[in-house]
Amino acid sequence: MDLTALRSHNDRAVLRLVRSGALSRASLAAETGLTPQAISKIVARLMSAGLLEETGAVRDGGRGKPRMSLRLAPGGAYAYGAYVDRDELRVVRLDLTGEVVSASVVPLPPMFTPADVLDALAPLVEAGDEVLGLGIGIAGPLEHRGGVVSPNGLPGWSSVPLKALAEKRLGLPVAVDKDTNAGVLAEAWRRPLQDAALVFVGTGLGVGLLLGGEVYRGARSGAGEFGHTTIQLDGPLCVCGRRGCVEAVHAASTGVEAARVLAAAVTNLVQLLDLDQIVLSGRKVLESPDLYLRAMPDVDVSVTSYGPDLVPVGAGLLVLGELF
Ligand SMILES: [Zn+2]
The missing domain is CATH 1.10.10.10 (Winged helix-like DNA-binding domain superfamily/Winged helix DNA-binding domain)
Known part of the structure; x- marks a missing residue:
């Protein structure tokens, strides 16, 4: 189109x-x-x-x-959104109003390569007159404009030109952003948010930041690597190669203790940026939302209303949102 x-x-x-x-x-x-x-x-x-x-x-x-x-007109335009997680690929098709009209999830093999992701995407994404393009959410670090990714936790993925590879394979415009940025975009699509963090606790841990109503990506698209801030000197080894990151300490804890680790880190973030809204998301939170909600600091904290479609919907909005 x-x-x-x-x-x-x-x-x-x-x-x-x-x-x-x-x-x-x-x-x-x-x-x-x-x-x-x-x-x-x-x-x-x-x-x-x-x-x-x-x-x-x-x-x-x-x-x-x-x-x-x-x-x-809901059928006037469509966009696809995909989430490349560390073990699966989720794809949604959004209509012009941002509603999910179809969704699929397929497993990705251990140590999957960029070619594996493209092979999994191809049958799920149909180019067509009304299709605006595909947005992809993936773990950072990455370079948002050029769509070049080096995600933590995916061995062998270093400076992969994911946007260019996907555009060539699928024949559609492609936008790439961090999974957490896609997530905070999705939240802001549904309700007004100004100074907010989307805290994402899935196979990895990170935040999407909305400051003054705009997604904040930082100087090199690196903002929000909250999971790789140090919370325990000499703590457990992390996928990023350092020790004692929030992600690693959280992963080494269970139940209430894991929720307390996350709450301590979120409290630091609220202090640093004076945030007034925190949205919790990701499969770990969705498994036991009350545990995490109870541990959080005293600001407006909620759990995402999108469930597991949060990141793919936000990725689709990277493309669809261009119209608005
Ligand atoms: Zn780390």
């Missing part, structure tokens, strides 16, 4: 407003400050691209003609 013509600032503003609630052309004009004529043109263009549809007449004011209300 060629949407280059639709990516103007005003088109995105209209799609963003309609996503926040069905609106008439008149209220779009009022909200954007654009003239009714300009809004009519933009809406016509977005409707002919299949991205907007009319829902029916509404009377907002009581006088004059009823107005046609607009909404996103």
